[in-house]
Amino acid sequence: MSLPRPLAVALALLCAGPVDAATPRPQPGESAAQQLHRRGVHCMEEIERPECAIEHFEALLEERTEDRELITDALLRLIKLYEKAGDDEAVKSVMRRFWDAGRGRMRRGHLPYTTRFLPNDFDMLAVANMTRMMQAPLTRRLPPELREYVLTCDDARRRELDDLRLYRRADEQARANNKSLQATLDELSAADRKSDAARRKRTAERDQQRKRQPKPVFADGMCATALALGDATVEGWTRVALGFHHGDFARSVAIAEIKGLAERVAAGVAAGRLIPVDANTWTIAGQLYEGGAVQVASFEQDELVIAPQRVMPAIAASHARGKRSLSREVERLVLGVPVDAGFFAVATEAAIRELGFSGMSRGRRKLLEMLLPHPEGVQVAGVVHEYFGLFIRMPTDTPVKAGMLVDIARRMIASQSESDAETAETLRLLDVAQATDRRALLLGYVLTPGQIEQALLK
Numbered sequence: 001m002s003l004p005r006p007l008a009v010a011l012a013l014l015c016a017g018p019v020d021a022a023t024p025r026p027q028p029g030e031s032a033a034q035q036l037h038r039r040g041v042h043c044m045e046e047i048e049r050p051e052c053a054i055e056h057f058e059a060l061l062e063e064r065t066e067d068r069e070l071i072t073d074a075l076l077r078l079i080k081l082y083e084k085a086g087d088d089e090a091v092k093s094v095m096r097r098f099w100d101a102g103r104g105r106m107r108r109g110h111l112p113y114t115t116r117f118l119p120n121d122f123d124m125l126a127v128a129n130m131t132r133m134m135q136a137p138l139t140r141r142l143p144p145e146l147r148e149y150v151l152t153c154d155d156a157r158r159r160e161l162d163d164l165r166l167y168r169r170a171d172e173q174a175r176a177n178n179k180s181l182q183a184t185l186d187e188l189s190a191a192d193r194k195s196d197a198a199r200r201k202r203t204a205e206r207d208q209q210r211k212r213q214p215k216p217v218f219a220d221g222m223c224a225t226a227l228a229l230g231d232a233t234v235e236g237w238t239r240v241a242l243g244f245h246h247g248d249f250a251r252s253v254a255i256a257e258i259k260g261l262a263e264r265v266a267a268g269v270a271a272g273r274l275i276p277v278d279a280n281t282w283t284i285a286g287q288l289y290e291g292g293a294v295q296v297a298s299f300e301q302d303e304l305v306i307a308p309q310r311v312m313p314a315i316a317a318s319h320a321r322g323k324r325s326l327s328r329e330v331e332r333l334v335l336g337v338p339v340d341a342g343f344f345a346v347a348t349e350a351a352i353r354e355l356g357f358s359g360m361s362r363g364r365r366k367l368l369e370m371l372l373p374h375p376e377g378v379q380v381a382g383v384v385h386e387y388f389g390l391f392i393r394m395p396t397d398t399p400v401k402a403g404m405l406v407d408i409a410r411r412m413i414a415s416q417s418e419s420d421a422e423t424a425e426t427l428r429l430l431d432v433a434q435a436t437d438r439r440a441l442l443l444g445y446v447l448t449p450g451q452i453e454q455a456l457l458k
Contacts, residue, residue, distance in 0.1 A: 153223035216252035246351035316410030
């Protein structure tokens, strides 16, 4: 039986023992959530008492607070503490609380301002807070060339980094297996070529079965924009929003927050890389997309819109009228995502149904729609601290079907884990569950630093 929340909070605050010089006294105006977080961090990092830290962080998750950043940090710290204690079930229990912990009012601030003027038919949206992810402790401990590989727009440099990664993998395996470095390099290179060929074949087969979709404009357009602004990297971009329509990827847009944008645009115009269209819109010289030009526009300070020429006028018109045009369904899903996520994505009900069942025969699709829960969209959130956490929520109005799907998924995970030790380790911190109110399916997955580093070496 759980204790009443006020009593649980009081016990947690007393858990660290008497306040002494090593435990700063509560600051004037410090909230209960801030005090619980400070005490938990003190127990975890200063006096190294895991039980004490767990008490404080568990109590913090029960607080009603607007400090969502404290909630997420506490949640990830709890995952780390429970994982180190070998309590995988406790880890999964914490993961299930990601969406509801804190229970403060829904906060805005997820999106660059210009995103509200995206066309109404855009039903898929993703946002990456580049600064938050790159400054996370987990990211900082990864090899620096990985960060460069992700952000660079220099193809030659990316190939060099690929070669460096291959060399490091080969060196480690050669030492472990007592083999020559050259022989190991040859083996890994051959394996990579075989894997690439298989992936290309699968992609070609999938494209044959489905309606051809063009790449979204941002697939090549973001690096083309960075180069037009005079940069060989997107490292200076602080946040990026990507939006598109599920049925026509050519209707796609990227919105980037870039510090010092006006000066960069001026330099691009002076160098002839950007061609003025009007006062705040430019065409990227030599960049074509689906037979038309790629345009960039700045309607707000330090925000740049990247869009096909046929999509940009609608965004400009909505902004000029000051009329929000972003789909209300998309906005509702966005508002349900914790504001401090490193990255997140949402998709509407129509997008999920069409993408999930595309290419199926009419009879098979009808059968699956009868058996599977009815999705009311999907929300995906990723958080990066010392661990990486991926959390997916699918609202549904068919709780019985959702519960059945959870049971099936858990049996499949257990079956896979029993058959292979490596698979068991990979799936150890994967959880599929039903929300407490049974109105959503939840999936949580956590990767430890060791798992991520191991994956990068493969």
